[in-house]
Amino acid sequence: MTKMQQAFKERMDEDELLNCMRCGFCLPSCPTYVESGYKESHSPRGRIALMKAVVDGIIEPDEDVERSLDLCLGCRACEPVCPSGVKYGHLLEEARDIIQQHKKHSVPVRALRKVVFDGVFPYQNRMRLLTNFLGIYQRSGLQAVAHKTGVMRLFPESLATMEKVLPKAPTMKDMKNRPTALPTLASKQKRVAFFTGCLMDTMFLETNNATLTLLQHAGCEIVIPPEQNCCGALHGHSGEKSKAKELAIKNIKAFENLDVDYIITNAGGCGAFLVDYDHLLKDDSDWSSRASAFQSKIKDISAILVELGFHKKHKLTLRPQRVTYQDSCHLRNVQGTFLQPRLLLQAVEGVDFFEMKDADRCCGSAGIYNITESEMSMQILDHKMEKVAESEATTIVTANPGCLLQMKLGIEREGLTGILRAVHIADFLMEALDITEADVETVMER
Structure with a gap:
């Protein structure tokens, strides 16, 4: 038995694997299937069968197994429809982590993963620096030159198109001047x-500001601990457990002594990973109970706005337009938040809300999936x-944010x-909220 097979046998939750009854209810919900x-x-059923076969020593965790797991979006649409309640997302992340920890990457890939996972995302000052470089590129005229000279044609089509739809990056001053x-x-x-x-606090800074303003008008006193960092979703989904x-652990430390009712998020992917901290740290006796206390307070911006009756207490008005809603997979499938955004949208005067068919089907973004698995991602997006x-x-x-960029890409x-335009719900509600410019500026008060 190889070391990787042994790791599968030791680390995979065999009870969870056996919970899958092979009934097939998950099949229609799976975009890659x-x-x-x-x-x-x-399919989820097929991938679980492959994991189980590796655990039982029937097959080796070869390239075909890895390819099957890599092609999974991790959208977890299979979980709400599973009659056995199989936590497929937990199985997927564990299997991916085992493979990555035993895989021999090439030097370039190893260096890239080191830079991204260890050198950039854990450090907010470095995220600001990269965003500032993007802002210089956009504001200096370099972006216009790149488009006119055709330089972007040297990149894959999806990346070149993504470059066009990136939001205007904020200045370093704005990113540092945070309340x-x-x-x-x-x-x-x-x-x-x-x-x-x-x-969200760099490239999508305006959306964070809009979120804070909405919370203030909903009757929330807000604390924003500066010690917080990246949620870890990108690491958890990519075999960097x-x-x-x-x-x-750093995030739990930053939030646990604040004496707050809720911890608010405005990114479905981040919120879902934060909610899973209790599972992530379940084997750590020092942190499991603290992780449970932390995750119990996580709430999406749309959920708290509805809970506090924001849409009933404030006049929300926009020019006439037909609006549809694309679910964030993790917000819906993991956090169970899907009715609240629709209630908020339907409360805006001038909005003709139309429920899109398969609004709960993944758009193909899935973190960096639209970069690593571009062909399948674009097929799903089409x-x-x-x-x-x-x-x-x-x-x-x-x-x-990933869904937003993917829809803009589409x-x-x-x-x-x-x-046609795509917009984050916080920005959309800010457009509809009848407030003065002075109210918006209050967000930056310390």
Whole structure:
């Protein structure tokens, strides 16, 4: 038995593997199963069977097994429909981690993973620096030159198109001038902490500011611990579990003594990973109970706004437009938040809300999946854009940065820029909220 096989046998949860009854309820919900032409090895049931076969020593964890697991989006759409309640996402992450820890990467790949996972995402100052470089590229005219000279044609099509739809990067001054506490702008209802995220507080800074303003107007006193860091989702999904645990422990330390009712997130992927901290640290006697206490307070921005009746207490108005909603997979499938965003959108005057068919089907973003598995990602996105077209919407609202960029990518690929737009729900609600510019500036008060 190889070391990798032995690790599968020792580390995989065999009870969870046996919970899968092979009933097939998961099959229609799995995008890669459908898009691969109903290939069993690209379904949740098939992947679990492969994991079990490795654990039992029937097969080796070869390239075919790794390929099957790599092609999985990790959207976890299989979990809500599973009658046995199999935690497929936990099995997938454990298997990926085992493979990565025993795999011999080439020197370039090993160096790239070291830079990304160890050198960049754990350090917010480095995230700011990279975002600042992007801002210089965008504002200096270099981006315009790159487009005119055709330099971007040297890159894969999906990456070149993604470069076009990236948000305008904030300045270093704006990224550094972040609040650590904000007062409520209405009758106080809750005291909350805000999880800023790494990408959200750099590339998507405006969305974070919008989120904070909405919380203030909903009656929330806000604390924002500066010691927090990346949630660790990218690490956890990519076979870097030990690093994910380090990041989780740092976040728990940053939030656990704040005396707050909730910890608010505005990124579906981050929120889902934060909710799973209790599983991530379940074998750590020093941190398991503290992780459970932490994850019990996680709540998405849309959930708290509905809980506090924000959409009933404030006038929300926009120009007439047809709006549809694209679910963030992890917000829906892991956090169970899907009704609240729709209630908020339907409360906006001028909005004709239309429920898109298969709104709960993954858009193909899945973290960095649209980069590492571009062909499958674009295939899934093309089908998603077909459903968008059927909805006849002029605005797509979503609740996760990756989903937002993916939908913008779809709009650009379809040549619909200027006709159709994609927007984060926090930014959309800010557009609809009848407040003054002075109110918005209050976000930056310390």
